[in-house]
Each structure stands twice: as structure tokens, then as C-alpha cells.
Amino acid sequence: MRFIDEVGIEVRAGNGGAGCVSFRREKYIPKGGPDGGNGGRGGHVILVASTSKNTLQELYLRKHLYAKNGQPGRGSDRHGKNGVDIVIEVPVGTLVRDEAGGLLTDLDCAEAQYVLARGGQGGLGNVNFKSSTNRAPRYAQPGEAGEEGRRILELKVMADVGLVGLPNAGKSTLLSRISNARPKIADYPFTTLKPALGEVFMDDGDGFVVADIPGLIEGAHEGKGLGIQFLRHVERTKVLLHLVDAASLEADIDAQMHEVEMELKGYGDTVWNKPRMLVVNKMDALTSDMREEVKKQATRTELAVHFVSAVTGEGIPALLRAVSEQVETIRKVAA
Numbered sequence: 600m601r602f603i604d605e606v607g608i609e610v611r612a613g614n615g616g617a618g619c620v621s622f623r624r625e626k627y628i629p630k631g632g633p634d635g636g637n638g639g640r641g642g643h644v645i646l647v648a649s650t651s652k653n654t655l656q657e658l659y660l661r662k663h664l665y666a667k668n669g670q671p672g673r674g675s676d677r678h679g680k681n682g683v684d685i686v687i688e689v690p691v692g693t694l695v696r697d698e699a700g701g702l703l704t705d706l707d708c709a710e711a712q713y714v715l716a717r718g719g720q721g722g723l724g725n726v727n728f729k730s731s732t733n734r735a736p737r738y739a740q741p742g743e744a745g746e747e748g749r750r751i752l753e754l755k756v757m758a759d760v761g762l763v764g765l766p767n768a769g770k771s772t773l774l775s776r777i778s779n780a781r782p783k784i785a786d787y788p789f790t791t792l793k794p795a796l797g798e799v800f801m802d803d804g805d806g807f808v809v810a811d812i813p814g815l816i817e818g819a820h821e822g823k824g825l826g827i828q829f830l831r832h833v834e835r836t837k838v839l840l841h842l843v844d845a846a847s848l849e850a851d852i853d854a855q856m857h858e859v860e861m862e863l864k865g866y867g868d869t870v871w872n873k874p875r876m877l878v879v880n881k882m883d884a885l886t887s888d889m890r891e892e893v894k895k896q897a898t899r900t901e902l903a904v905h906f907v908s909a910v911t912g913e914g915i916p917a918l919l920r921a922v923s924e925q926v927e928t929i930r931k932v933a934a
């Protein structure tokens with residue numbers, strides 16, 4: 600399944616059904632009173648946030664959402680049927696924008712709902728307009744038009760912690776080590792093609808959600824590699840873990856950090872200003888001399904540093920405790 604995180608759609612709610620003009624006709628009563636019923640409401644187009652969805656793919660394939668019109672009212676004061684609502688499930692974290700990009704809503708928790716287009720009210724039938732001066736009204740209201748327009752849906756996944764780093768740093772390996780997620784892992788760059796989420800459970804009952812995104816390369820914010828678009832999925836996180844590959848021969852730690860930092864900066868302050876920890880991965884692959892060298896290099900940064908191996912688990916418990924503490928602290932401040 601393709602990972603789609605932005606899609607433009609046309610929505611049209613149903614029109615209200617017209618009110619009815621009708622008069623009672625009974626044998627031997629030449630002029631019965633008005634009995635035209637009301638029209639039904641047009642169908643709404645509604646979005647519901649659901650934890651069982653991870654992508655906007657369904658809407659990408661189905662770019663038009665048109666709900667049915669309400670039925671007209673009928674004689675004998677019969678109400679027209681309402682148009683059936685269209686209810687679409689979208690991932691939690693879906694934002695809805697108007698055509699100009701203005702934010703209409705943020706479906707940031709499960710079960711949150713938003714009416715994308717409201718169905719028109721049905722018109723009142725002539726039974727409603729009877730009065731002492733007009734016993735036989737010959738008019739009824741038309742139905743209201745349903746709302747319509749173009750909407751842009753954008754997914755920004757909800758996670759507490761984001762994993763960033765160059766391709767092959769071991770982000771997906773770390774995610775699979777610490778959480779229930781089972782992302783694809785391989786020894787070539789750009790294994791990860793779409794964000795994945797995993798839940799980490801701590802022994803003390805705390806926990807947090809981690810987002811793994813495709814690797815970043817120099818120029819990503821100008822569209823290189825898989826592009827920067829995936830950074831939107833760490834925009835809502837509280838902490839970033841910046842993974843570097845200690846076993847990589849090509850680049851030292853400073854260079855690996857710098858490359859990714861330029862991309863974080865290029866994306867914008869929402870990501871660049873996030874608290875970040877440096878995670879030096881693949882420590883298992885180093886000789887003791889190399890370890891010393893790597894430790895010397897890595898501690899030059901102002902970031903908190905953790906030396907780990909996503910494969911053997913070395914350093915992981917301490918890393919998780921530090922992350923959990925920071926997430927909890929930020930949660931408390933936000934509460």
C-alpha cells in the first residue's frame with residue numbers, strides 16, 4: 600500500500616429536499632387543508648479519526664466525495680428521507696485545510712470528527728405555512744444547497760519521539776528493538792520509504808510513541824533523496840533522536856551530524872528547535888580503539904549523547920530511560 604500523506608479532494612454535501620405543496624383530498628371535502636411535508640436534509644460528508652488507518656491512500660484513490668441529496672417532502676405531511684451521510688475514516692493526526700491552506704481542523708485524537716461539508720436543510724412543506732389569514736398556502740421552501748468545495752488533507756503522524764539520521768544509520772533497527780513495530784531493515788540506504796510508528800512500554804508504566812522516517816541526505820530539503828516531506832512527521836514530536844553510524848567508514852560523526860542538521864534547519868524552526876539527543880549506533884562493530892575515538896568525537900557536541908547498539912542492545916536501557924524522562928517532563932509542562 601502506498602503511503603499518502605497529502606491529498607486534495609472535492610467534497611459536496613447533499614442538497615436539502617424541497618418542501619412539498621399539497622392539499623388534503625378527501626371524498627366529499629372539496630377543500631382540504633395543506634398537507635405538504637418537509638424535505639429531507641442532504642447528506643453530510645464527515646471525517647472520523649481512526650487508529651486503524653495509517654495513510655490517506657483511500658482518499659487519494661477516491662478524490663470526490665459527493666453525498667446524496669435529501670428527498671422532497673410529500674403529501675399527507677410525509678417527510679422526505681435524509682440523504683445518507685458519507686463517513687470516511689482517516690488516520691489520527693490528519694489536518695484539514697481549505698484551498699488557500701487555512702487550517703480548518705486537526706483530528707489529533709481517535710474518534711475526533713469533522714464535518715467536511717454540511718448537507719443542506721430540507722425545505723418546509725406548505726403544512727407549516729397555514730395561518731388564520733392564509734388557510735391554503737400555495738408555497739413551500741426549496742431545500743438549502745449543500746456545502747461544497749475543495750479541501751486539502753494532510754497527515755502529520757502523532758508521535759512523542761522522532762528518529763532522524765542518514766540512510767543506514769540504524770533507525771529502523773532501533774525502532775524494532777525498542778517497540779512492537781517491525782519495520783523493514785536492510786544494509787542499503789533508503790530501506791524505509793514511509794514513516795512507521797512503534798510504541799515503547801517502560802517498566803514503570805510510562806511509555807511513548809516513536810516515529811521512524813526515511814533517511815535524510817544532503818539537499819533533502821531541496822527535494823533530494825526521498826525529500827524532506829517526511830520531516831512533517833516529526834513536527835509533532837517532543838524529542839528527536841539523531842542517529843549516527845559509528846561503524847561507517849565514509850564519514851566521521853561530526854560530518855554525519857552536520858549533514859542532517861542542515862536538513863533539519865532547512866525544514867524550519869518547528870523541527871530545528873526541538874530537543875535532540877545524539878545516539879551513536881553500531882558500537883558493537885567497533886574495536887576498543889575505535890570506541891575511544893568515537894567517544895572523543897561524539898562528546899564534542901552540546902547534545903546529550905548515548906552510545907548504543909541496536910543489534911546487541913548495549914546502551915539501550917539507559918537511552919530509553921533518558922528519553923522517557925524527557926518526554927514525561929515535556930508532557931507535564933504541556934498539561
Ligand SMILES: Nc1nc2c(ncn2[C@@H]2O[C@H](COP(=O)(O)OP(=O)(O)OP(=O)(O)O)[C@@H](O)[C@H]2O)c(=O)[nH]1
Nearest residue numbers: 767768769770771772785786789790791814909910
Ligand atoms: N553492527 C550493527 N549493525 C546495525 C546496527 N543497527 C543497524 N545495523 C545495520 O545497519 C543496516 C541499516 O539498518 P536500518 O535499520 O535499515 O537503517 P535505517 O537508518 O532505518 O536506514 P534507512 O531506512 O535506509 O534510512 C542494516 O544492515 C542493519 O542490520 C547495530 O547496532 N550494529
Ligand SMILES: [Mg+2]
Nearest residue numbers: 770771790791
Ligand atoms: Mg529505515
